[in-house]
Amino acid sequence: MSKKKILYVEDDETLGFLTADSLENQYEVAHFINGQSGFDAFCNDDFDLCILDVMLPDMDGFEIATQIRKRNQEIPIIFLSAKTMKEDRIKGLKLGADDYLVKPYSMEELTLKIEVFLNRSQKTSFKNNATYLIGSFEFDPTNYCVSKGKEMTNLTEREAALLKLFLDNKNTVLKREKILMELWGTDDYFVGRSLDVFISRLRKIFKDEPNIRIENIPRVGFKLLTE
Template sequence: MSRKKILYVEDDTTLAFLTADNLEQYYDVMHFANGAEAFEAFKTEEFDLCILDVMLPLMDGFELATAIRERNVAVPIIFLSAKTLKEDRIKGLKLGADDYLVKPYSMEELILKIEVFLQRSQKQPAVKKTTCDVGTFVFDPANYALMKNGETITLTERESALLKLFLDNKNNILKRETILTALWGTDDYFMGRSMDVFISRLRKIFKEDENIRIENIPRIGFKLVIKE
């Protein structure tokens, strides 16, 4: 079985060496010390997952993630950063990242998360390429897209998976732990914060349709309500 290919971007020489050395036991790793060179490589190479530092020269991690998402909405992105503010974590997730680990991180945790995202990506082709109506929107889960009036809103893979989970349980309460386990594989506080970010974005998208709402059920979870 061929090894998965990872784009790793980190400008700290020592940290980059140690992390890449560990990852290369399991994956093919292409390392770059700045965002601009990494993006040039992304445009010509096929990667299974991207690991990005935030504070990078020439093109920072947030800019790089935005550029990557414009070309590929599905490839998993993990941020590794010394920036610990909640606002930075939320910004990274809003840009389409799948996870945000704060330095110093453990290699065991990083590899575990890589495996979770790679396994999820491998399963993605099995998604049926069908669309469904969501109020006045049309949802295309295979292409991570919501369409309305000729306009297309591109979702991240995680947002698309979250919406599909809601639709599979339309008008029924979904517990927070059920959503977290289904999408992240763990019921974790920081993953819960990530989930809240994605739900907030879906709410903003659907606010144009008064017949769709994602209700917050205090201390339990959420419910997608669609009036027919």
């Protein structure tokens, strides 16, 4: 069985060498020391997961992630950074990253995160082509889109997974922790903030549909109400 291929962009050559060397026991690692070369590699090769430092020469990690998400909504992205500000972590998650680890990090934690996201990435390849009717909308989980007549709204992979989870459990309270573990494999506070962003996005899509609403259950979770 071939190894999963990881794009790793880190400009600290010592840290980069040590991390890449450790990961190469399990994965095929392509290590780059500046943002532009890392992004060029992404555009010209196939990877299973991306690990990005935030502060990079030529093109920072946030910009790389933004460009990656324009081309691929599914590939897991992990940020590594010495920047500890809450705003930086939230920004990274809002850009579509799967996690944000603060340096210094342990290799054991990084490896565990990689395994969680690679496994989740395989599981979220939906197993059937069934579409869902929700009010006057049609939801296609395979192609990550919601349509109403000729109007179509594209979703990210995780937004589609979240909506599918709600529809599979409609009119039922879903605990916040369950949603986070299902979609992210962790119930970390900062990932929870990212969930709130996705909930807000789904609410905007269905805001003109009177019989569809995502209800907040204080200190518990959420419930999709639909007739």
